[in-house]
Amino acid sequence: MTQPKPRKPRPLGSLLFYFGYFSALLVIGAPMALLSIPLPLRQRFSLLNIYNRFVLFWLRITCGIEYRFSGLENLASPPYVMVANHQSEWETIILHTLRPPLCTVLKQELLQIPIFGWGLRLIKPIPLDRSQPAKMLRKVLKVGGERLDEGLSVLIFPEGTRVPPGKRKPFSKSAAMIACKAGVPIIPVAHNGGEHWDPKSWIKLSGTLSLRIGKPINTQGRRADEVMAEAEQWIETQLAEISAVPRPTLATTESDAAPKDATQA
Template sequence: MSLLYPLRIALFYFLLAFSAFAWCLVCLVCAPFMSFRMRYRFVVQNWCRCAVWLGRSLIGLRYQVQGTENIPTRPCVILAKHQSTWETFFLSAYFEPLTQVLKRELLRVPFFGWAMMLVRPIAIDRDNPKAALRQVAKQGHERLEQGAWVLIFPEGTRVPVGQQGKFSRSGAALAANAGLPVLPIAHNAGMFWPKAGWGKRPGTIQVCIGPAMHADSEAPRAVAELNQRAEDWINAQVQILEQQARNAS
């Protein structure tokens, strides 16, 4: 790895922050006059593509996607592994329009939070899990009916490589109640963009889109079974992708 690599990481963060600030200012002026789909493309998709491009150009974070044939034609609930910030950028750019479940505090961030409010996120209070579940169920169903993908990180927060968080059933319940499948997504982004620290490692992030999974009914047992099936697939696939990355290094 080049001795200049830390400088490239610093430049990446500077340009990421600067572009976010500048883009949010533009969006706050222009986006309120757009339809939701156009607003999503303008506010989120364009900037997230820029973030992914900066990662690839400056710090060598390339990616490959497997399983694109598994993507349903109709938007549904996406359940994805959460290891880093990279997959937030990537998935927000890859699927559109997309609604993300995020912590309410992010909307209070000047400019960034204000711009995020324009694309109808599901902003939950993590300190009140029961209310958060009801909010995800209600607003998530509304977004699905409006033709948006709903992205949920069922572990709730970023989990370091080699560890597994407890999977919330909220995404599986939302999909079952809407009569739609969940789309599981695994990746190994945490091996190149760790949860802790500013360090990065160049390489090719593998993203694997799994088969759409349906619940047999809306019953709690069927929801639990669907959630477990998605969790098992994601965790098993993540282990495979991480091992492949270790073997290639």
């Protein structure tokens, strides 16, 4: 197996990336959103994913980021609840291109962004109002279950927010609660996207980005906390192998409050 390429800052490439990123939102994103309105949901995803695929292509060209994926065969039998660590915007883009349609739990504010938010509304997300935390979990459980009943898969980031490389937050068990109630498996996903796409910096880092998809975790007849613990352990084990920045063990983060809601992309 070839060794991953080292990370290097790409300031000029990052400028070019963002120029194409925002230009494509107008040139590709807006027309695709309009054209997809009368289409069935699965065709909407295919059309809107043209923009996502361009962003990933352009990121590789301008910033020298290569991708190493494994476990794609584990996405063969939807519906399921996908859970992933959350570090950057990269994973919210790439995961929608792997096995659409995929309904994401996300911040309600994202739906207000011109063009971008319009497209999100067309693919049946599960928006959360952070000003009403008491209602968030109930909404995720209700709407998430409805999406699964429709045969759609659901994406949840159980850390509840973006967590930088080298940091850790306990996982909320809401994803497992939805999956256990619906009797569908959980698909765990681990990646090191934040080591190349830092949400707090406009400069991207070149190198090899890894994403691993685990085997489906059975939920039938099991408790949600047991299922979530298995998914979290798998993700942490993979991150220990692919991350350049070590993460603390769960024992060192027990003092942190666990997320009360499911996730916010």
